[in-house]
Amino acid sequence: MIQRFMNGKLYPLFVPLISVVLGLFFGALIMLAGGYHPILAYQSIFESVFLQPYYTGETIRTMIPLVLSGLAVAFAFRTGLFNIGVEGQLLAGWFVSVAAAILCDGWPKILLLPLSILAGAAAGAVWGLIPGFLKARFKVHEVISTIMMNYIALYTTNYLIKHYLYTEGERTPTIPDAASLASATLSHLTQGSRLHWGFIVALLAGLLMWFILWQTTRGYELRAVGFSPDAAGYAGMNVGRNILLSMTFSGMFAGLAGAMEGLGTYQYMMINPAFVGIGFSGIAVALLGMNTSLGVFLAGALFATLQTGGLTMQSEAGVPIELINIVIALIIFLVGSSYIIQLVLNRLAKRGEKR
Amino acid sequence: MSLLDVLDIIIPATLLTAAPLIFTALGGVFSERSGVVNIGLEGLMAVGAFTAAVSTYFLENLGAGAASPWLSLLIAAAAGGLFSLIHAVVSISFRADQTVSGVALNLLAVGVTVFLVKLFFEGAGQTPFIKHRIDKVDIPGLHSIPVIGPMLFSQVAWTSYIAIAIGLMVWAILYKTPFGLRLRSVGEHPAAADTLGINVYKMRYIGVFLSGVFGGIGGAVYLVTIAGNYNAMTISGQGFLALAAMVFGKWHPAGAMGAGLFFGFAQSLSITSQQIPLLDQLPDVILLIAPYVLTLLVLAGFVGRAEAPKADGVPYIKGQR
Numbered sequence: 001m002i003q004r005f006m007n008g009k010l011y012p013l014f015v016p017l018i019s020v021v022l023g024l025f026f027g028a029l030i031m032l033a034g035g036y037h038p039i040l041a042y043q044s045i046f047e048s049v050f051l052q053p054y055y056t057g058e059t060i061r062t063m064i065p066l067v068l069s070g071l072a073v074a075f076a077f078r079t080g081l082f083n084i085g086v087e088g089q090l091l092a093g094w095f096v097s098v099a100a101a102i103l104c105d106g107w108p109k110i111l112l113l114p115l116s117i118l119a120g121a122a123a124g125a126v127w128g129l130i131p132g133f134l135k136a137r138f139k140v141h142e143v144i145s146t147i148m149m150n151y152i153a154l155y156t157t158n159y160l161i162k163h164y165l166y167t168e169g170e171r172t173p174t175i176p177d178a179a180s181l182a183s184a185t186l187s188h189l190t191q192g193s194r195l196h197w198g199f200i201v202a203l204l205a206g207l208l209m210w211f212i213l214w215q216t217t218r219g220y221e222l223r224a225v226g227f228s229p230d231a232a233g234y235a236g237m238n239v240g241r242n243i244l245l246s247m248t249f250s251g252m253f254a255g256l257a258g259a260m261e262g263l264g265t266y267q268y269m270m271i272n273p274a275f276v277g278i279g280f281s282g283i284a285v286a287l288l289g290m291n292t293s294l295g296v297f298l299a300g301a302l303f304a305t306l307q308t309g310g311l312t313m314q315s316e317a318g319v320p321i322e323l324i325n326i327v328i329a330l331i332i333f334l335v336g337s338s339y340i341i342q343l344v345l346n347r348l349a350k351r352g353e354k355r
Numbered sequence: 356m357s358l359l360d361v362l363d364i365i366i367p368a369t370l371l372t373a374a375p376l377i378f379t380a381l382g383g384v385f386s387e388r389s390g391v392v393n394i395g396l397e398g399l400m401a402v403g404a405f406t407a408a409v410s411t412y413f414l415e416n417l418g419a420g421a422a423s424p425w426l427s428l429l430i431a432a433a434a435g436g437l438f439s440l441i442h443a444v445v446s447i448s449f450r451a452d453q454t455v456s457g458v459a460l461n462l463l464a465v466g467v468t469v470f471l472v473k474l475f476f477e478g479a480g481q482t483p484f485i486k487h488r489i490d491k492v493d494i495p496g497l498h499s500i501p502v503i504g505p506m507l508f509s510q511v512a513w514t515s516y517i518a519i520a521i522g523l524m525v526w527a528i529l530y531k532t533p534f535g536l537r538l539r540s541v542g543e544h545p546a547a548a549d550t551l552g553i554n555v556y557k558m559r560y561i562g563v564f565l566s567g568v569f570g571g572i573g574g575a576v577y578l579v580t581i582a583g584n585y586n587a588m589t590i591s592g593q594g595f596l597a598l599a600a601m602v603f604g605k606w607h608p609a610g611a612m613g614a615g616l617f618f619g620f621a622q623s624l625s626i627t628s629q630q631i632p633l634l635d636q637l638p639d640v641i642l643l644i645a646p647y648v649l650t651l652l653v654l655a656g657f658v659g660r661a662e663a664p665k666a667d668g669v670p671y672i673k674g675q676r
Contacts, residue, residue, distance in 0.1 A: 034474050082454050084394075140654040141663065143394065143454050144602055147595055148647040159640035274591040283458050320473040322587075325466030332459035333441070336451035 015341050016288050016295075019334035020302065027327035031319055041317040045309030057190025059301075059308040061265060064198040065090070067300035068257035069282025071209050072128075072250045074291040076142075078213055079246035080226035085131060085146025086254040087279025088153030089124040091272070093255025095157040096123035098172055098262040098269045099165060101179030109178040116179040117201065117259050124255015125248045127153060132247025136240035142247070150275070158271045171270040181264035196264035205253055206293040212249070222246050254279065281307075284328050287335045303328060361631050363505045365620070368627055370507075370515040371491065373619025375400070375577035377518040379597035380604065380611040381525045382569025387606055388529065389562025390542035392668040394457035395442050396570050397594025398464030399435045403574025405468035406434040408482040408585035409475065411578075421487045424579040428514075428572055435571015436564050438464065443563040447556055450670040461594075469587045481586035489514055489579045512580045522612035529608055538562055542664035545671040555671045573597065596622075599650040606663060618646040 028038035048055040069086045076083035083089075097120030104112055131149055134140035165172040181196040189195075213219040224232040225242040233239045257278060262269050285303055289295030310324040334341070379396050386393040410430045414423035441463070446456040472482055489512050497508035529535035540548040541558045549555050574590055582589050600618050604610025625642035628634040 030470075034470070082452075084454065084458065134651065134655055138655040140651070143392070144598075145651055145654060147394065148599060148651050151592060151595065151647045152644045155640050155643040159638065159643075163638075274588060280458060280462065283455070284462075287455060320470050320478075322466045322470040322473070325462055326470060329459045329463035329466055332455060332462070333445050333451070336455040336459065337445055337449035339451070340449040 012290065014345065015338040016290060016299075016335060018341055019288065019331050022334055023327050023331035026330050027323060030326060031323065034319075036319045037317055041313045041319045041323070044312045044316040045306065048312035049305045049309045052191075053189070054191040054193050055308055055312065057186070057193025057195035059304045060199055061193060061195045062308050063297075063300045063304035064196075064202045064260045064264065065257040065278045066281055066285055066304055067202045067296055068205055068253050068260065069279050070285030070289060070296040070300050071205055071293065072124075072253035072257065072279075073282045073286035074289065074293075074296055075209055075213070075253060076128075076246055076250035077286060077291045078226050079222045079242060080229065081132075081135070081142050081243065081246055081250070083128065083131075083146055083247065083250045083254075084143060084280070084283060085128065085149045085251075086257070086282045087275050087277075088146070088150035089127040089251040089254035090258040090261075090276070090279050091150075091153045091157050092127040093120035093124035093258030094262040094269050095160065095258070096120055096255075097259035098175055099160075101175040101263065102165065102173060105176045105178075107178060112176070112178040113181070113263070116175070116263055117256070120259025120262065121252045121255045124258060125252040128247040128249075128251015128254065129244065132244045132251075135247070136243045150279075154272060154275060157269070161269060161271050165269075169270075172268045174267050175263060179263055180267055181260070182267065194265050196260075198260035198264040201256060201260060205256060206297060209249075209253070210293040218245070254282075257282075281328065284332045287332060359502070359506075363509075364627055364630060365623060366506045367491070367510045368623035369616065369620040370511050371580060371619075372623045373616045374512065374515040374518040374580065375573040375593060376597045376600050376619055377522055377573075377612050377615035378576060379570045379573030379594060380600040380615045381522060381608055382566035382573065383598055383601035384525065384529070384604075384606060384608050384611050385538070385562045385569065386566035387562075387601065387667050388542045388664055389538050389559045390545060390664060390666040390669065390671070391443070391446055391559050391563050392453040392457065393439075393442065393563065393566050394454060394595075394598060395439070395460030395464075396566070396573075396598050397590060397592070398457075398461035399439055399567050399570030400574030400577065400594040400597070401461075401464040401468055401590040402438045403431040403435045403571030404578040404582065404589050405472070405482075405574075405585045406431040406571065407575035407578040408485065408582075409471075411485040411487065412483055415486050423487050424485065424489050427579065428575045431571045431575030432568045433571070435574070436568040439563050439567020439570070440560075442567075443560050446670065447559050447563070450672065453668050453670070465587060468585070472585065482584045484584045485579065488583060489576075491580075514576045514580055518576070518615075519612065522608055522615075526608040526612075539664070541671070542666055545666050545669075549671075549673065555673075559671070570594070570597075596646060599646055602663075603646070603650045603653050605653075606667075621645045 031038040031041055049059050069090060072086045073083055097116045100119035101116040127149060131142050131145040134145050135142050161172055167173045181198050183197055186195045187193060213223060221237045222242050224237060225239050229239050281303060285296055285299045288299035306324045310321040313319050314321045379400055383393055383396055407427045410427035411423045414426055419426060442456050442460050445451045446453040491510045491512050494508040498504045537553050538558050541553060541555045545555045577593060578585060596618055600614035601611045604614035621642050625639045
């Protein structure tokens with residue numbers, strides 16, 4: 001059976017699937033070692049997410065920024081760039097979208113909502129453009145520069161909130177209704193969850209990424225640079241410009257993720273003592289989703305399920321919610337170690353052949 | 356307030372904040388000089404801080420008294436070293452992308468440590484505060500030297516001097532011993548090192564392991580001199596700041612140490628600037644982001660060029676050209 005899988009079209013799905021199964025399995029072992037009940041824990045996660053509308057709504061709500069930051073990481077990956085600056089681009093997008101909404105209070109919804117979303121996207125794009133420029137012009141490795149940009153974004157947004165948009169409760173004022181993505185209907189449907197219209201934005205963004213990368217000449221160039229910058233350059237493509245463009249698009253997706261939090265989930269931005277972590281989860285989402293739009297949605301759904309259901313797991317099975325982070329980290333390790341998983345699979349397949 | 360008074364406040368504060376950064380940045384130098392990118396420093400510090408909090412607490416209960424924080428530094432070093440082996444196995448043997456592995460290491464560290472805190476302390480989100488810290492002391496004799504005494508030898512924790520001494524030691528090890536030459540060679544040109552009979556994998560494992568040991572000590576020093584207890588927020592950014600210090604110091608031990616001191620200076624200024632005339636006018640955000648902006652400028656070549664080791668981040672596959 002393994003053999004049939006190995007040769008078939010489903011082969012690329014093997015590593016992510018095995019990683020998820022093994023990740024959950026090791027998670028269960030850790031729970032056993034800690035004296036918890038793994039089956040009860042996993043059961044409580046899935047029961048709450050699939051049977052209780054409130055948790056279903058919250059899961060989709062959690063998915064929105066996760067998918068967008070997953071798309072951000074995946075888009076850059078396709079051009080061979082590792083954007084771990086999604087976190088900072090997200091904060092930039094979050095802040096600017098909220099600030100735009102508050103500053104332009106009084107505008108009609110048909111103008112203010114798109115403006116606020118686009119402002120967030122633009123802020124993220126600029127925050128991604130800077131490391132892109134440093135890479136294209138000065139060959140600065142994007143991993144280091146995006147980490148630096150993350151902290152600059154964290155401290156700068158906190159400072160700006162504290163000094164220019166501050167209200168009680170360590171946060172900005174609430175955005176005007178005209179800029180809000182929140183929906184009474186959606187919330188009512190899911191028994192009071194914070195589900196908002198942002199899921200449409202996430203869907204459109206997924207389509208946009210697929211369209212750019214696979215249906216346009218520019219996308220072909222972006223991927224060519226990802227496969228081999230030297231070959232792409234030799235073929236006459238402008239490598240620097242493609243790097244710049246890729247980081248800008250990537251930052252734009254991340255900025256949208258931030259805008260969804262600002263305009264949808266919270267309706268404001270708080271002073272963050274540390275990173276919110278969505279950007280780092282985005283790396284896991286992109287890796288598990290094999291850097292495709294569809295994969296990012298599936299991986300985003302899985303992680304959103306775990307994170308939302310983790311709350312019920314903590315209250316009902318008594319397992320600390322940190323277990324979810326452990327499982328996600330294990331899945332990243334496993335997906336990253338695809339070389340060894342494939343090696344083991346090949347050995348197993350060969351043994352099958354001999355028989 | 357005279358300039359001397361200002362220095363008397365800033366320099367001891369700098370030495371205190373810099374020590375964890377110096378240890379961790381030195382660890383980063385070991386790893387990256389051997390050719391393994393380590394953005395998991397943050398997680399290694401978290402493991403070190405957690406281990407120090409828990410072991411100090413238990414040692415105190417066993418009656419180890421004032422020796423407990425010192426002993427727990429050693430235990431944290433071992434824990435950091437062990438934890439870093441995950442990164443080593445995944446990125447050296449399993450050839451995973453080193454950045455991916457580092458990201459996962461950070462996530463795993465926070466998850467595991469807080470999970471264990473809740474397990475050990477009946478669901479509490481943080482460890483109890485330790486009773487014995489490594490305190491700030493006046494160094495006997497030296498602190499009464501006029502001018503430099505109060506500046507350099509008063510109200511400083513011993514760990515700060517140890518950090519500087521170890522910085523010099525690491526420099527000597529990397530640049531004056533055969534071991535250091537081998538470690539650096541596998542980070543520059545592993546294939547050439549391999550043909551000369553150096554075991555590339557072994558050297559890289561050692562590099563990563565040492566980064567874990569030093570990162571663990573860095574986190575532990577932060578805990579026993581500054582934080583006092585461990586929770587999910589204890590280590591938030593110090594590891595990445597140490598990473599920045601390593602890059603700002605151009606992957607060189609002395610540079611990393613200098614950058615650690617400099618970033619410690621910026622951090623302590625952002626805290627103490629309220630007491631200092633003129634500086635209290637400056638928005639604290641400038642001081643907070645200064646280390647990161649400066650590191651970007653160094654990387655871009657505006658403030659002297661920083662070049663990573665040639666093979667940094669590239670998995671070594673034997674026989675591949």
